[in-house]
Amino acid sequence: MIDTAYHLYVLLVAAAIACSLWRLWRGPSMADRLNAADVIALCVVGLIVGHGWQTGDALWLDLAMVAGLVLFVGTTAVSLFIDPEDLSRSE
Numbered sequence: 001m002i003d004t005a006y007h008l009y010v011l012l013v014a015a016a017i018a019c020s021l022w023r024l025w026r027g028p029s030m031a032d033r034l035n036a037a038d039v040i041a042l043c044v045v046g047l048i049v050g051h052g053w054q055t056g057d058a059l060w061l062d063l064a065m066v067a068g069l070v071l072f073v074g075t076t077a078v079s080l081f082i083d084p085e086d087l088s089r090s091e
Contacts, residue, residue, distance in 0.1 A: 013046050017040055
C-alpha cells in the first residue's frame with residue numbers, strides 16, 4: 001500500500017512539474033516564468049521529502065529543509081533584481 005501511495009505521489013508531482021515547465025516555456029510575463037521556476041523547485045523539494053519518507057532516512061528531510069531555505073533566499077534575491085514593469089508586461 002505504501003509503495004502504491006509513493007508511486008501515485010511521484011506521478012502527481014511529476015505532472016505538476018510538467019505543467020510548470022509548460023508555463024515556464026510559454027510565459028507570457030516574467031512573473032509567470034518566475035512563479036513556474038519556483039514551483040518546479042518546490043516540487044523537487046517535495047520529491048526529496050517523498051524519497052526520505054519512502055526510505056525512512058531522516059537525512060533526506062534535512063536536505064529538503066536546507067534546499068527549501070536556499071530556495072526561499074534565492075527567490076527573494078531574484079525578485080529584488082527584477083524591474084516591476086517586467087512583471088506585468090507580456091512578451
